[in-house]
Amino acid sequence: SAVISQKPSRDICQRGTSLTIQCQVDSQVTMMFWYRQQPGQSLTLIATANQGSEATYESGFVIDKFPISRPNLTFSTLTVSNMSPEDSSIYLCSAGGTANTEAFFGQGTRLTVV
Amino acid sequence: SQQGEEDPQALSIQEGENATMNCSYKTSINNLQWYRQNSGRGLVHLILIRSNEREKHSGRLRVTLDTSKKSSSLLITASRAADTASYFCATVLANAGNNRKLIWGLGTSLAVNP
Numbered sequence: 467s468a469v470i471s472q473k474p475s476r477d478i479c480q481r482g483t484s485l486t487i488q489c490q491v492d493s494q495v496t497m498m499f500w501y502r503q504q505p506g507q508s509l510t511l512i513a514t515a516n517q518g519s520e521a522t523y524e525s526g527f528v529i530d531k532f533p534i535s536r537p538n539l540t541f542s543t544l545t546v547s548n549m550s551p552e553d554s555s556i557y558l559c560s561a562g563g564t565a566n567t568e569a570f571f572g573q574g575t576r577l578t579v580v
Numbered sequence: 581s582q583q584g585e586e587d588p589q590a591l592s593i594q595e596g597e598n599a600t601m602n603c604s605y606k607t608s609i610n611n612l613q614w615y616r617q618n619s620g621r622g623l624v625h626l627i628l629i630r631s632n633e634r635e636k637h638s639g640r641l642r643v644t645l646d647t648s649k650k651s652s653s654l655l656i657t658a659s660r661a662a663d664t665a666s667y668f669c670a671t672v673l674a675n676a677g678n679n680r681k682l683i684w685g686l687g688t689s690l691a692v693n694p
Binding site: 470472497499506507508509511514522558560563564565566567568569570571572573574 | 611613623624628630679680681682686687689
């Protein structure tokens with residue numbers, strides 16, 4: 467099993483600014499994922515964070531808007547850049563889940579852009 | 581795009597009753613997983629069922645998988661108010677190679693009334 471510490475848990479940010487969300491895993495994991503979730507809706511995958519290489523982004527998400535770092539096998543960050551109110555959402559990081567094992571999630575970051 | 585579809589979207593029952601949620605998917609899978617989410621926080625893994633399995637149990641939870649119908653069901657027996665949450669299914673596609681990721685259903689919002 468793995469425990470993921472995600473921070474901040476919530477933030478209120480001014481439009482045009484950037485916010486970096488951090489996730490620390492208590493064990494080494496190969497794959498980490500970043501999701502966005504609107505209230506009452508399902509998870510939308512933003513990107514897969516790869517250690518030692520660039521993140522793999524899903525359709526509709528670009529590196530300039532959501533730069534991701536993955537410096538080692540226990541840590542990753544997601545930055546939401548040049549924020550607008552449309553970026554208000556819950557952001558979740560996750561590890562595992564793709565190799566007949568369960569996925570583990572951070573507690574989420576509730577972002578409000580004003 | 582989301583592969584999984586869940587029904588019902590919302591379910592309201594009385595404590596002690598059973599709750600059944602269904603998940604359908606479109607293409608061949610390696611496994612199907614069920615998760616629970618409380619109030620927009622991090623998701624918690626409930627059960628993973630592999631493509632060659634038909635039924636799994638965990639406490640009050642029973643999951644079935646019918647690969648011929650490309651569907652799964654989650655049964656919660658003797659529900660409690662604490663079971664109130666959103667429930668999501670997620671699949672790992674077969675033959676995804678290096679592009680393994682979880683494909684999420686739309687979720688079922690369960691309310692258990694005391």
